[in-house]
Amino acid sequence: MNRQEKAQIIEQFHEKAARANIAVVTDFKGMTVEEMTDLRAKCYEAGVDFQVVKNTLARLALKDTDHGELSEHLKDNCAFALGYEDPVALAKVLTDFAKTSKKFELKFGCLEGKYLDADGIKELSKMPTKPELLSSVLGTMQAVPRNFVSLFANIERKFLYALVAIKDQKEQGEAA
Incomplete structure (x- = not known):
């Protein structure tokens, strides 16, 4: 060389x-x-x-x-x-x-x-490698809005269940 x-x-x-x-x-x-x-x-x-x-x-x-x-x-x-x-x-x-x-x-x-x-x-x-860390961070970042949406969906769902229960109660009251 x-x-x-x-x-x-x-x-x-x-x-x-x-x-x-x-x-x-x-x-x-x-x-x-x-x-x-x-x-x-x-x-x-x-x-x-x-x-x-x-x-x-x-x-x-x-x-x-x-x-x-x-x-x-x-x-x-x-x-x-x-x-x-x-x-x-x-x-x-x-x-x-x-x-x-x-x-x-x-x-x-x-x-x-x-x-x-x-x-x-x-x-x-x-x-953990860089892609593993990034996916972990992304998962954490997505968890907050997902949980927030889930919380409001549960509130709406419970409200809907309450309205259905009131409707069923009124229908039973009219039938009696």
Whole structure:
């Protein structure tokens, strides 16, 4: 790999890392091509970039980003997962894959400039994803008007029952 290719890799990775709100470093040593392909497919579905970058190039690329702190922890084989929208989705994909693969391992990460160890990433994966949170908020927002309408419907219904009872009572009084 010549200098120009390295500079291009650094520039591309820097641009991705600068946009990402979460970056997770993983160990992929000993994984098969099929496992890596499966992991990349799952990451792609979740909107996550997963790529292997040499540590020296990654250190240069991570400078002046929120994830610059990761540079000092890079050792051995490293692959980077970068998430742009939902950090929980990234954590869930990687944690679930780590459960099924014996050779894949979460090392550490950085969420919006804050360092996370492997346990922190696992804890993040237990949180609800952005769509789950949005549906919960929407359900809560819809509950108030729904309950309000239901309350008035019940009042009208009870009023109608009272009128029907009065009518039935008058009809019985006339029949007697």
